[in-house]
Structures are given as structure tokens and as C-alpha cells.
Amino acid sequence: MNADGTRQVRNYPFSEPTGLELDPFYSHLRENEPLSRVQLPYGDEAWLCTRYDDVRAVLSDTRFSRAETLKRDEPRIGSEVVDRGLLSMDPPDHSRLRRVANAGLTPRQSDRLRPLTMQITEQLIDRLATLEPPVDLIAEFITPLAVTVICELLGVPYEDREDFQKWSQAVVATTSMEPAQINEYLENLNRYMAKLVDLRRKEPVDGMLSDMIKVRDESPDRLSEDELVLVAVRLLAPGAQNTVLTLANFIQVLMNHPRELARLRENPELVPAAVEELVRYTPFHTSTMFPRYALEDVEVGGTVIRAGDAVVGSICSANRDPEVFSSPEELDFERPANPHLGFGQGHHYCPGTHLARMQLQVAIEALARRVDDLALAVPEESLSWKKGMVVRWLDELPVRWSRINS
Template sequence: MTERYPFSEPERLEVDPGYARTREGEGLTRVQLPYGTPTYIATRYEDVKSLLSDPRFSRELAVGEDEPRVMPYVHRPDALTTMDPPRHSRLRRVVSKAFSARRIEALRPSTQQIVDALLDRMENEGGPLDLMRSYALEVPMLVVCELLGVPYEDRDRFHDWSSVLASTASSGVGVDELMRANEDLRAYLGKLIALRRTEPAEDLLSVLAEAHDTDDRLTEDEMVSLAWSVLLAGYEITAYEIGNFAYTLLTGPEHLKALLDDPGLVERAVEELLRQVPLTSASFYPRRAAEDVELGGTLVRKGEAVLPSMMAANRDETVYPNAEKIDFSRDATGHLAFSYGIHHCLGAQLARMELQVVIASLLRRFPGLRLAVDVDDIPWRKGSILRGPLELMVTW
């Protein structure tokens, strides 16, 4: 039997019971996504880790018109997220230094300055105000613009492009609109990279240009694809994580109180929130078996695809007892929110640092922070791969 997937249209931050059901069942579950061929879905922690680290499961082989996916468009084969080694290893080496733990810690003071300036503005404006517009969307945009070397003045264009590119089958957004947004963004980034060839700076776009011009380590398309990936992941994903975390704390007074009482809990709290709070509306980036492989009690035949659900794996009771509950005393550092294996998120340390600074600074400045509207009146994203509030009105 093949089930329809996603199991349901997501509601706020609720997780469909289908994930728990498949996690507790025998073997892998066969599902059909809106686009592509049928696939298995892996929802148990160990199965997902095995899938993401076993070289017999190829990301590259899954790409194409028949890739099981919730987005209407077909992923490009030259993206970091669609490659296997050795191509993946070559591209990742080019940009990995920009995301080293040392480099990210060096960005912490400037991130703190960005956050403090936004909080100053919020304090001067006074509440109620929209935390998404004034804070959650602003911080990662400013940080990623500084990291990449992209003009902050163009932020509205980035937001429009990224919102379209995150659309799923239920959004009503057509393939033509998606492809136009994709090509417009790529053309824009291509022009910026061309500028860095004549006017290099201390940013990632200059690193990409140098890797192409000096070392011949990147093609033209690869340069743009890397910049595309960093911009979209570094902006929109982090922005809605901030929004979802703020919503979770403001609707869970015991969690908010714990952080107000002990600000030293922030690092541990960020890891637990990454584990427990769902960011995506569905799973994506399947792998295809390059040979027959047994996974989770199911024999996956050569050519068959398996979809990893990190969200479901992060709620596996065999790894995280009482996994549905948020517990800041838990050691959640082994979570799979940033994936695992060779495709572990390149910007994981950057996201962690931003989230720590954002949450700690917000609560330190506004310890009386609270919702300014009824929780049922908060509007949420629909028809998108990313969950998150469209608006989060708060006061203090």
C-alpha cells in the first residue's frame, strides 16, 4: 500500500500523527509525493542517520523529473544539495573555511551589534509591533548580506524570490513563476560575482570569484549555485526558525520563564528547540539506492528512493524519551535538524550562533515580552516548504 504524502497540510507547528505511526510500524512506509515516483519514507532516528551516511544511497541519482518532491520545479544538478562525492567534496571545500567555527565566532560581535541596533529601534518604536518584520526577518538578512557581500538595500527582492522558491504543490504558484524567480535570482547573483572579479572584498562572493578565476575550481554555474544556496538557506530558513522559536516560547510560559530565570540555558535551549520545533511542512531531498540495500527492515531495491524525515527522527522516543515535550535540561546536541553525513548543513554553526544571540538578547532587553493578539489570530505561511508565522504581534 502506498500512502499520500505529505500526510496532511500542516497546521501551525503541529506534527501529523502519521510520522509517529510510521516510526512505530514495521519496515519503511511507501508514499507518493505530489511529484515524481513513489518512495519510501524513513522516520526512525537510526534509519535516517544510516540513510544520510551510507554512500550506497545517492543524492545525485535522485535528481531529475522523477525525483519524489513536494516542489513543482526540478532541482538543478549543480547545487551542493544535489551532488555526491567527489563533486560535492570539491565544492564544499571551496566555501567551508567561511563557515568554520572560528570564522563564525568572529562574526558574533557584529551579529550582536546588528541585534542590539534592531532592539534599540524596537524599543524606540514601542509595542505592539510585528516581531517578524522588525526582528526575525531582519537579523539573518543583515548577517547573510555581510557574509556574502550582497547589498542589504535589495532585501525586499530576496524575500520575494525566496518566498516563491519555497512554494509547494498546494501553493497555487505555477512552475513558470517558480522558474522565473529562480532565474532572476541567479542572474542577480551572477552580476554581483562579476563585480567582485574587478572589485574584490572580504566576503564569500569574492571567495567564489577567486576560486573560479585563480584556481579554476568552480564553473560559472557552480559559483552562482553556491551563492544561491547560501543566500536562501542563510536568510529565510533562519528567519522562520527565529519566528517559530519566539512563538513557541511566547505560547509556553514555563519555557519562557526557564530562560528568564537562567539565561545560561540559552545554548542548550536552542539545541532542544532545533530538535523539537518543526521548521518544514514536509520532508525533501530523497536518496536513491545505487544497489540493493536493507534499511529499517525493508529491502530497498536498486533505483528505489528513500525520503529522510529529520523532523520525525528528532521525535524518536528510543533516542529522546518523552520526545514530544520540550525539555531544556535534555542534551539534544545529537539532533538531525541540520541533517547528517556529508550533507550536514554547511551553515549550522552560523544558524546556532544567530539563534543564541537573537533569543538571549531579545529576552534580556524585553523580559516582559508577550503576544499582543490572541494566539488564534496569528497568520501562518501556507503552501510553503517552510512553516512560520507571517506576522507575530508582540508587546512588553
């Protein structure tokens, strides 16, 4: 509080994100000021939630609206106001579009892709064995794996995959690209996806996009063609990007915990739990994302948030809340309960969760099993991170190893 009794408004993010470190000030706020007032670089002031229960409540309560952000100057990192498609919608409009997205991102599709993902993973590790360390694992393993899987799922022809990957970066950019370039890439992605939808309607293949088209065409409240393209671009195109940055960050964490990496080799049955713990433990965003506006007065954690106020919740902070997770600063693959919020909560829960879990499990199990003594090839402080992104994204991940097993 200020001397006059008003709440202090802090600039947010509190510091420049450093690698995968979580600003310790989140811990201070959880203990002393779980709902605080913040000012992001652009847009309205907002309430910041840092405790697990409060963040979960805001994500789940329909009295907090995403659609209202389109009518206001929403708190944000970048200068440009971006319509995020489904992520800027509330039910029932959101539910109508989400139903089509869910049709393509089913556990069945992930299970169907698991053997292919395993095959691609083994081939990429075989290729690593022909290279002399140090090697950029992002360029030689992580990106080819992620792009191949999402393109197989969408039915993107091989010759188009490089452009598809490049244009998709615009979906998660803030200041790393000029606004004109972001718009150009998004327009290219929209045009490309519209052509791909038309192709897959005429020539269906066993994949996500064909499943989505089928559900859309048979639905009584069916989407327009533009809405179908919107679903594909805003939810599905970033899938490869998110897998690249998440897997790279997870591998860096594992290399910093060599004992835990060795345990995964000896106990591969721990891999699914390890992936969940890595989701909880590893900060994903550089700050909070996707503010919501209160549609009426709502009490959260003992504080009344007035109608019209913006609220942002730190999932990274919530996932380190000691009231929910014992020893939250430790990486524990045998944590008895792990109700993390890494994939979101409520009607904006990540629709690609099944696919993400499958890819992360396959890649981590294979690396632990086949690559001995995987380690950074440079000092950790020399790693370069992309600037102007809403996510923590390494430019390169130079690694070495002692042996790659067949």
C-alpha cells in the same frame, strides 16, 4: 499491510500541516511500521523512514543517491521538478563544490560576525521599544536581522538588499508562486550573484563571498564561474529565509513555554543548549524533503529497499524518537545528550550550521534578557501560515510585551 499481503501506499503528507504541530501518525509509524510506502502529490512512490536510526542511515549511506533524482520523477510536493544544485549532487562532484562553500561558511566567519549581529540585534530591540504593541516581530525584528547579517556576509550593497530578499524566496517555494515567477526570481538571483562575484573579485571585502572566490581561484580543480554562482545561489541565498522562519518558529515555541523563556533570562548560559533543543523539538519542514534513490539493494531497519527505489526520511519524526531522546515530546534545555538531525547528516550536512547557531543564540539571548513578558498578541489559532512552501513559515508574528529593558 493490505489483505493480499502487499504494503499499503498512503498519501503523504498525511494531513495538512497545522502550525508547529507534528502529525501524531508519525509516532504510530515509528512504533508499528517504521518503513512505510507513501505517495507524495507528485512523482514516484517512496519509502518513508520515521525512526532515528533509519533516517540517519539513509542520510549517511552513499548507496542512497541525490544525483539520481535528476534522472527520475522524484517524489515531491510541487508540480515542478527543480534542480537544487549541490543538493542534487553526489561525491565527488558534490565534494568539489562543497569545498568552496565551506571556505565561506567557517566558524571564523561566524565569530567575526557575532559582534555585528549583537549590535544589530540591540539596535532593533531599541527600535521595538519605540513602538506600541502589538507589533509584527517578523517585520520589525526577525527579517531585518536575518537579511542584514546574510548581506553583510555576502557583501551585498545596502541598496540591493530588498530585491535580494524577495528573489531568495523562490528557492524554498513550491506552489506559493507560479512556475514562471519562480523561474524569473531564480534567473534574477543568478544574474545578480554573477555580478556580485565579479564585483567582489575586483573589490574584495572581508566576507564569505571573497573567501569563496579566493579558494575557487587557487584550487587545482577549480570551479567554473557558473558553478561558483550556483554554490552561492543554491546554498547561501536561502540563508536569510531559513533564519527568518526558524527564529520566528523558535520564538513562538518559547512564548508557549513562558517558564523556559524566563529561565533563559535568569540563566543565559543555557542559551546554546536551548537552541539545540529548539532545533530538535520544532518541526521545520511541512513534509520530508530531498528524496534519495537506492543504487543497489540496501537493508534499512530490517526491510530491503530495492535498487531504484526512492526513500524519504522524516527528520522531524526522527528527532522525536523515544529510543534516542527521553521524553521526546517535552522541551528540555538540560537534555544530557542531543544528537538531533536538525542540520542534516552526511555529506549534505548543512554548511551554514555555525552561522545559524550564532544568529539564533544572539537573538534569543537578547530577547529573553531585554523583553519582559513577551507573548502572542492574538489567539494562536488565528496565526496565518504561508501555503505552498516546503517549510513552516508564518506570515506574521504579532506580539506584545510589558516592558523593554535598556
